[in-house]
Structure formats: C-alpha cells, structure tokens
Amino acid sequence: MLRTSTELRPLGPDDLSDLLALLHRDPQVNLFVRSRVDATGLNRRWIGSRVLGYFEDGQLVSACHAGANIVPVEATGAAIEAFASQLLADRVKPSSIVGPQTAVLDLWQKVCAEWGPARSPRLDQPFMTITHDSALTPDPRVRRIALDEIDLLYPASVAMFTEEVGIDPEIGGGGYLARVTQLVAQGWSFGIVEEDSILFKAEVGAVSPEACQLQGVYVRPDLRGRGIAAPALAAVVEQARATIAPVVTLFVNDHNIAARRAYERVGFEQTDTFASILL
The missing domain is CATH 3.40.630.30 (Gcn5-related N-acetyltransferase (GNAT))
Incomplete structure (x- = not known):
C-alpha cells in the first residue's frame, strides 16, 4: 500500500485559489479566515499572520490561521496534529483558539500543557445563522x-x-x-x-x-x-x-x-x- 505524502507549510498568493476552494466548503463557518484572505490576498505584509496549509499528496486538505487568533479550517485529525506541532515549535502563545468545536478542542488538548491553563474556556458556543x-x-x-x-x-x-x-x-x-x-x-x-x-x-x-x-x-x-x-x-x-x-x-x-x-x-x-x- 502506498503511503500518503504530507506537507505542512505557510500558504502564499500562489495558493490563493486552492485556499478559497477549501474555505468555500463551509463559507459561513469559515467566514473569519475568508474575510482575512479577501482583505490581504495572503500577502504576509498585509495579513499580519500566517495561514498554514496541510497537504496530502499535493492537495490542500486543511488550513489554520496562525496569528493572535488560531482558527482551524476544515481541519482533519492528522492536520490538527501537524498544526499543533508547528505552533508549539514557534514558541508564540496566541490570545485565543476559535472555531468549530471538535477541531478547537482537539487542538487545545495537544497544546494545553504548554499554553494552559486557559483564562476562559468557552467550550460550547452555538453558531447561529x-x-x-x-x-x-x-x-x-x-x-x-x-x-x-x-x-x-x-x-x-x-x-x-x-x-x-x-x-x-x-x-x-x-x-x-x-x-x-x-x-x-x-x-x-x-x-x-x-x-x-x-x-x-x-x-x-x-x-x-x-x-x-x-x-x-x-x-x-x-x-x-x-x-x-x-x-x-x-x-x-x-x-x-x-x-x-x-x-x-x-x-x-x-x-x-x-x-x-x-x-x-x-x-x-x-x-x-x-x-x-x-x-
């Protein structure tokens, strides 16, 4: 059985179309990151943070806004593992982790030993439209x-x-x-x-x-x-x-x-x- 090749790296302007397609899978839930991307075009001078991309066999399958706010996007379990490792290696503590409940709680479990305790954990927030x-x-x-x-x-x-x-x-x-x-x-x-x-x-x-x-x-x-x-x-x-x-x-x-x-x-x-x- 062939092994899946994976890659984690910051996304740039050349990745814009792939990231927009990923965000469009759930345009309401992924709204914060979409608004940041639309405003900056993934230009690091303007976005003021990174958007990490997790690739499998060359395909973008998950992303994570990594700035003062950590916001996972369509994050699989494998992607969350990779994001957590990179964020901890960066040795920069954000002000919050926000997003879909399952992804946020999974990511928090992997970083809480270094970043915790949380000042205010809000573990159940109805997302309404x-x-x-x-x-x-x-x-x-x-x-x-x-x-x-x-x-x-x-x-x-x-x-x-x-x-x-x-x-x-x-x-x-x-x-x-x-x-x-x-x-x-x-x-x-x-x-x-x-x-x-x-x-x-x-x-x-x-x-x-x-x-x-x-x-x-x-x-x-x-x-x-x-x-x-x-x-x-x-x-x-x-x-x-x-x-x-x-x-x-x-x-x-x-x-x-x-x-x-x-x-x-x-x-x-x-x-x-x-x-x-x-x-």
Missing part, C-alpha cells in the same frame, strides 16, 4: 454609526469588550480604538444613539460575498431586560443583508440564555457549534 429578514418589526432607530460619533461609541465598545472578554482592550496601546474606527469607516457599525448616548450597538466583524458575522452586541446596562435587543438586531439583520451580505451569522456562549433567546426571537437558528479558548 439567519438567511432572511426577521419577522419582527425592526427598530427604526437603528442606523449606521457616523465617524463623528466615535467618541460616543468607543466607551460602549470598551465596556462591552471588558464585560465579554474579561480584559480591558485599552491595555497595550491604541489598537482597539483603531479597530472601532475602522469598522465605523467601513459602515459596519450599527446602533441606536439618543441624547449623546449609545443605547444599543452591534458590529459586523467579518465579511465575505456569502455571509457576514455580527459581534459586539451591546445594550446599555440600565436598559437591559426591556426588550430592546431583538427589534434592534432585526434592524441590523435587515440592513446588513441589504448592503453587506445575504447571510448573517454569529456565535454565542451557551450560558448566555438572554442573548440566545433574543437571537432566536429575531430568527437566528443554530447551524453548528463553536468553541473558544481565551488565553
């Missing part, structure tokens, strides 16, 4: 945030990030402000602004021709429990589908029952399960 406008009446106050409103948006973004991730995003420099500003400039930041205050906000954090992904959903703390989130999200879905991509996705912690109920009211359905290991 909506392919149509919501049946809810959208909140007419939701609109795109303007560049001259960043001074209002930024404190809400910091509060959301700190609450969700457990660390202050301002530690270590101005990168988070730059990211918030970038999303606003792209027209990917939506919210309700009244009396110089952000009542609700949500951003689109990743985009491909097939889908986009929501992140940073936030309701001002004193307004929570009043039914604001679902109609506001219905408006975001409507506007995002009309102007950004036809399918809207997100993933949520399984224990966040209030958020899950709001997403279900909007019409999101669970189509996969993610896991995130925050380090």
Whole structure:
C-alpha cells in the first residue's frame, strides 16, 4: 500500500485559489479566515499572520490561521496534529483558539500543557445563522454609526469588550480604538444613539460575498431586560443583508440564555457549534 505524502507549510498568493476552494466548503463557518484572505490576498505584509496549509499528496486538505487568533479550517485529525506541532515549535502563545468545536478542542488538548491553563474556556458556543429578514418589526432607530460619533461609541465598545472578554482592550496601546474606527469607516457599525448616548450597538466583524458575522452586541446596562435587543438586531439583520451580505451569522456562549433567546426571537437558528479558548 502506498503511503500518503504530507506537507505542512505557510500558504502564499500562489495558493490563493486552492485556499478559497477549501474555505468555500463551509463559507459561513469559515467566514473569519475568508474575510482575512479577501482583505490581504495572503500577502504576509498585509495579513499580519500566517495561514498554514496541510497537504496530502499535493492537495490542500486543511488550513489554520496562525496569528493572535488560531482558527482551524476544515481541519482533519492528522492536520490538527501537524498544526499543533508547528505552533508549539514557534514558541508564540496566541490570545485565543476559535472555531468549530471538535477541531478547537482537539487542538487545545495537544497544546494545553504548554499554553494552559486557559483564562476562559468557552467550550460550547452555538453558531447561529439567519438567511432572511426577521419577522419582527425592526427598530427604526437603528442606523449606521457616523465617524463623528466615535467618541460616543468607543466607551460602549470598551465596556462591552471588558464585560465579554474579561480584559480591558485599552491595555497595550491604541489598537482597539483603531479597530472601532475602522469598522465605523467601513459602515459596519450599527446602533441606536439618543441624547449623546449609545443605547444599543452591534458590529459586523467579518465579511465575505456569502455571509457576514455580527459581534459586539451591546445594550446599555440600565436598559437591559426591556426588550430592546431583538427589534434592534432585526434592524441590523435587515440592513446588513441589504448592503453587506445575504447571510448573517454569529456565535454565542451557551450560558448566555438572554442573548440566545433574543437571537432566536429575531430568527437566528443554530447551524453548528463553536468553541473558544481565551488565553
């Protein structure tokens, strides 16, 4: 019996068509990496990280975004073994491992002795999608945030990030402000602004021709429990589908029952399960 020849190496622009075909196997689940690839063309000067490719008999069968976020793509068991060995050899600890539950947990098992303990393991995150406008009446106050409103948006973004991730995003420099500003400039930041205050906000954090992904959903703390989130999200879905991509996705912690109920009211359905290991 002939043995399968394997290769692990960083992908470059010449591998772009093969990687796009791999990502297209599940364009919603693989959205984050697709958006990074579309934005950079796998040019290392722009992507700021590597995308590792795992080949069998010369065919690309799996990939892994290897930067601050480790994100496996269509990862087989053999590919995860190879990715883990390379990542440990690099001796660089990322901030997170994120992606399909089975692949993430398998990869984590192989690197946890070196990278652990996890600061926040989130092992069961429903991955949800909506392919149509919501049946809810959208909140007419939701609109795109303007560049001259960043001074209002930024404190809400910091509060959301700190609450969700457990660390202050301002530690270590101005990168988070730059990211918030970038999303606003792209027209990917939506919210309700009244009396110089952000009542609700949500951003689109990743985009491909097939889908986009929501992140940073936030309701001002004193307004929570009043039914604001679902109609506001219905408006975001409507506007995002009309102007950004036809399918809207997100993933949520399984224990966040209030958020899950709001997403279900909007019409999101669970189509996969993610896991995130925050380090």
